[in-house]
Amino acid sequence: MNERFESSGGSKLERFRQMVQQEFGRNLEKATPANVRDFMDHYEEDLFQGTVRERIELNESKTTYEEILKDFFARVLERPTEEAVIMLWLMAFEMSFFTIEQHVSEHFQSLFGDHGDGIEG
Numbered sequence: 001m002n003e004r005f006e007s008s009g010g011s012k013l014e015r016f017r018q019m020v021q022q023e024f025g026r027n028l029e030k031a032t033p034a035n036v037r038d039f040m041d042h043y044e045e046d047l048f049q050g051t052v053r054e055r056i057e058l059n060e061s062k063t064t065y066e067e068i069l070k071d072f073f074a075r076v077l078e079r080p081t082e083e084a085v086i087m088l089w090l091m092a093f094e095m096s097f098f099t100i101e102q103h104v105s106e107h108f109q110s111l112f113g114d115h116g117d118g119i120e121g
Contacts, residue, residue: 033101
């Protein structure tokens with residue numbers, strides 16, 4: 001198991017809480033869009049290690065983002081409470097930092113964007 005995701009027993013939610021605080025600090029003071037994205041890429045296999053033992057087949061019948069979100073939220077309601085809380089927290093965390101990243105990107109684009117935008121010459 002990856003060292004940064006090691007935990008010492010307890011409930012899945014408590015292990016997750018420890019993992020988040022170890023990664024980002026007690027008050028999430030070390031969280032940035034980049035390391036949140038990295039965390040999201042690595043947490044699942046370590047947190048839920050051993051829960052999926054068979055081959056995963058992707059057979060997504062949903063074709064719009066709205067349908068996918070509805071399906072996600074419906075499935076979350078069927079999960080054990082600790083897993084549902086973790087899934088919802090992660091989604092909110094990821095979406096929040098994605099929004100921050102988009103805002104910063106737009107801000108820098110307006111500062112350092114193509115100076116010829118909108119100017120004919």
